[in-house]
Each structure stands twice: as structure tokens, then as C-alpha cells.
Amino acid sequence: MPDLKTSYMGIILKNPIIVSSSDLTLSLDGLKKCEDAGAGAVVLKSIFEEQFIIDADIQADSYSIFPEAVDYMRSGGMMEYAPQKMCAMIEEAKKEISIPIIASINCQTDKLWPSFARQVQNAGADALELNISMLPFELEKTGDEYEKSHMRILKEIRKKVSIPVSIKLVPEITALPNLVWRLCEANCNAVVLFNWFLESDIDIKTLKTRSIKGKGNFFHSLRWVALLSGRVDCDIASSGGVKNAEDLIKQILAGASVVQICSLFYQKGLQEVSNLIKGLENWMAEKKYMVLDDFKGELSFKKQDLSFNDIGEASAFFRKQYLKTYL
Numbered sequence: 451m452p453d454l455k456t457s458y459m460g461i462i463l464k465n466p467i468i469v470s471s472s473d474l475t476l477s478l479d480g481l482k483k484c485e486d487a488g489a490g491a492v493v494l495k496s497i498f499e500e501q502f503i504i505d506a507d508i509q510a511d512s513y514s515i516f517p518e519a520v521d522y523m524r525s526g527g528m529m530e531y532a533p534q535k536m537c538a539m540i541e542e543a544k545k546e547i548s549i550p551i552i553a554s555i556n557c558q559t560d561k562l563w564p565s566f567a568r569q570v571q572n573a574g575a576d577a578l579e580l581n582i583s584m585l586p587f588e589l590e591k592t593g594d595e596y597e598k599s600h601m602r603i604l605k606e607i608r609k610k611v612s613i614p615v616s617i618k619l620v621p622e623i624t625a626l627p628n629l630v631w632r633l634c635e636a637n638c639n640a641v642v643l644f645n646w647f648l649e650s651d652i653d654i655k656t657l658k659t660r661s662i663k664g665k666g667n668f669f670h671s672l673r674w675v676a677l678l679s680g681r682v683d684c685d686i687a688s689s690g691g692v693k694n695a696e697d698l699i700k701q702i703l704a705g706a707s708v709v710q711i712c713s714l715f716y717q718k719g720l721q722e723v724s725n726l727i728k729g730l731e732n733w734m735a736e737k738k739y740m741v742l743d744d745f746k747g748e749l750s751f752k753k754q755d756l757s758f759n760d761i762g763e764a765s766a767f768f769r770k771q772y773l774k775t776y777l
């Protein structure tokens with residue numbers, strides 16, 4: 451029987467399937483179901499800076515109507531307590547389940563990132579995922595400034611925690627390889643490619659804007675996993691649009707150490723974890739692969755038959771050929 455173990459941020463997982471951050475991983479009961487289904491690890495639902503508003507079920511509109519109230523709470527340190535409920539859950543979960551627990555945080559203000567990180571580490575999280583969802587929409591802000599924010603957040607968090615840290619990125623980043631390379635240099639243990647935003651839509655009857663559920667773009671993720679794997683000194687997790695074992699295998703061939711999945715489990719239930727595992731095992735047995743490392747990254751940009759002297763030569767090749775699908 452093939453061995454599905456994988457190393458992710460220095461933690462050994464029994465298989466590469468992670469239930470990604472979502473309501474499936476919001477409660478202890480949810481985490482137990484993920485473990486029972488056979489997942490290799492879980493990423494908890496993100497703790498948002500505005501968690502107390504989410505918990506109280508206050509409409510987002512009223513949050514923006516009363517910015518002074520929010521400022522007041524920030525200055526009084528109220529936001530510092532946002533992770534309390536999740537931290538209590540982590541403490542409980544560490545006693546009840548044995549798969550690794552990756553906490554996820556999402557802050558607006560610089561000073562809260564390290565504080566949240568510290569709290570989840572103290573609660574016992576095995577690792578931390580930074581859900582840095584920055585849509586670069588400001589006219590005056592350059593791509594470099596957005597990228598510097600990522601670096602700043604990571605550096606501040608690194609001063610406060612010793613557990614492994616990953617960063618979940620959105621695709622709207624100017625020069626992704628360079629940013630990921632710099633994040634790895636600054637001790638980021640993994641990147642997750644990618645998060646998505648709610649999609650914007652317009653209701654032409656009511657003349658109002660609305661948000662609809664976005665979906666992960668499998669091919670976008672596959673391309674960037676393949677382009678980065680083996681070229682940066684950190685692990686890569688793919689996230690987005692994985693629907694079956696074939697998709698899972700493709701992401702590992704591209705170089706992913708783990709694959710984070712959620713919509714599939716929403717649609718078809720967590721029993722899909724065992725179908726993914728069976729599909730992966732059968733394919734490995736057919737190909738005579740004993741361990742994931744036998745094929746992980748084999749179809750990455752780096753491992754393809756492209757022995758260029760420099761990147762200029764590589765890009766000339768791609769311009770001419772149009773055949774390497776990753777570019």
C-alpha cells in the first residue's frame with residue numbers, strides 16, 4: 451500500500467488532504483468530523499479582527515456606519531479579545547483530536563496580527579495560517595506597498611511566535627514569485643495558493659450591488675504551484691477548485707505538499723475525503739509510486755526539461771513556444 455505521508459511546514463501529516471478554513475472547521479464537532487473522515491489536518495475558520503461583530507451577528511453595514519465606535523474599541527484593546535472563543539476551542543480540540551490544527555487569523559490593524567498569533571500559539575495550535583486578504587484597490591498605493599505590508603505582518607508575527615507560519619495569498623499580487631521568495635527568506639514556512647473573495651455582482655432590478663459566493667480557480671492555483679515549487683524555500687499548499695482525486699494528483703505533480711479543500715466537502719460531504727485517498731492510493735499503486743516524494747513536483751516548472759542558463763532564456767523560450775501551459 452503506498453504511503454501518503456507528507457511533510458508540511460515541518461509537521462508530518464498522514465495524508466496531503468487538509469480541510470481548509472471554513473465553517474466546516476469552526477467548531478469542535480466539525481473538527482472531529484474532519485478527523486473521522488480521514489483528513490490529514492485542518493485549518494480553522496479564520497478569526498477576524500471584527501470577530502465580536504460576527505459573533506453578535508451585527509450587520510456589516512452598521513459596522514461601517516459607526517467607525518468611531520470601532521475606533522473606541524480598538525483604542526481600548528477590546529479587539530485583542532477577539533480570539534478568546536476560538537482559543538478555548540483549540541485547547542479543547544488538542545485534547546480530543548490528534549490531527550494537526552492550523553489556526554487562521556485575519557486582521558486589519560498591524561498591532562493585532564502579532565497579538566492574535568501569540569494567543570493561538572498559547573492555546574496550542576500546531577501552526578498558524580495568515581489569511582492576508584488584501585485586494586489592491588487603492589489608487590495611490592503601489593504594488594510594492596501592498597507587498598511590503600505582507601512582509602511587515604510576517605516580520606512582526608515572527609517576533610512573537612515560534613510555531614510554523616504560512617501565508618494564504620490572493621492572486622491579485624503584482625509579482626508573486628518575488629513576493630513568495632522574499633516571504634520565505636523572512637522565515638515563512640509555506641504559502642497557500644489561493645484564497646478567493648466574494649464575487650461582485652449587480653442586481654439590475656433593484657439597481658443594487660451584491661456579493662455572490664466566489665469559487666476557487668483550480669487552473670490558476672495549478673499554474674502558480676507549478677511555477678513556484680522547488681524554486682522557493684518553503685512548502686506550497688494549493689487551494690481552490692479541487693473536485694476529485696485526479697485534481698489532487700495534479701496539484702501534487704505540480705509541487706504541492708498538501709491540498710486544501712472545502713467546497714467539495716460542502717457539496718458532497720466529508721466522506722469525499724476517503725474517495726480522494728482511495729483515488730490517490732490506486733493511482734500511486736498503478737504507477738508504482740511508494741511515497742508522495744516519488745512524484746511530487748515532477749511536473750513543476752523547475753523539474754520540466756528546461757535547463758536554461760538564466761530566466762531571460764526561459765522567457766524567450768516560452769514566448770516562442772506557447773506550449774508550456776504554465777505561462
Ligand SMILES: Cc1cc2nc3c(=O)[nH]c(=O)nc-3n(C[C@H](O)[C@H](O)[C@H](O)COP(=O)(O)O)c2cc1C
Pocket residue numbers: 470471472473495496554581618644645646665666667689690691692710711712713714
Ligand atoms: C463558506 C466558506 C467559508 C470560508 N471561510 C474562510 C475563512 O474564514 N478563511 C479563509 O482563509 N478561507 C475561507 N474560505 C476559503 C476556503 O478556505 C478555500 O480557500 C476556498 O474555498 C477555495 O477552495 P475550494 O475551491 O476547495 O472551496 C471559505 C470558503 C467557504 C466556502
